[in-house]
Amino acid sequence: MSAQLIYDLAPLGSLVRFSDGTPRPPERHRKKLAAWEHRNSGGRLIRKQPKRRIGNTVIGASFTLHSGDYGGGGVVVLRVHRTFPVDSDLAFVVTERPKLGTVRVLDRPGEDAELVYLAGSRADAETWLQSHGYPNAVLDEVTADAVAADVAEGRTAA
Template sequence: MSAQLIYDLVPLGAIVRFSDGTPRPPERHRKKLAAWEYRNSGGRLIRKQPERRVGNTVISASITLHTGDYGGDGVVVLRVHRSFSVDSDLKFAVTERPKAGAVRVVDRPGEDAELVYLAGSRADAETWLQSHGYPNAVLDEVMADAVAADVAEGRTAA
């Protein structure tokens, strides 16, 4: 599926894989393997940013994936996000959708919000929110009817 379809159909919190369709090089070719892994990986969908204008320039809509965290002893030092334009030439696939009853914690209201945590329940989300500094955060529960609508409309993981 294309990045545009991910933007249009896939909910925040879904696990998305992306690929350029090339075969994985052997482990012994470290530089080629690193370049391949850059274009063939995945992450959690955390943001959908609509098209916007900056002066006379139009910046196309984009999606952002959280691809990993680096650190140690329970401390995250570096959080890695990858953004893709909806015009990207990569192919995308949804491998997992948020389960019904899960609660998305987004950093602010509105369509430009970013997912900061996906909780298993409302109590878990509220506990997490108390120990993290997001004063404008919004809790958004994944409803069973939204998951069922995706299945009925053929928008299940492809």
């Protein structure tokens, strides 16, 4: 599916893979493999940003995937996010949608909110929120009604 469809249909918290369609090079070609992995990977959908205007510049709609965290001993020192414009030439696929009953912890209210944690339950989300500093956080539970509305309106992305 296209990047525009991911932006339009995939809910925050979905696992998304992307690819340029080229075959994976052999392990011995390290530079080619690193370049291939840059255009063929995946992550969790954490943010959707609508088209916006800053001065005379128009920035198109985009979405962001959380690709991974790096660190050690329980300390994250590097968080990797990848942002894609809706007109990206890559092919995308939703491999997993958030399960019923999970709770999305968003950093702020509104359509520009970013997913900071996907909890298994409301109690888990509240416990996580107490130990992390997000004063404007919003809890958004994935309900059967939301999933049914996506299916009924033809918005399913997986």
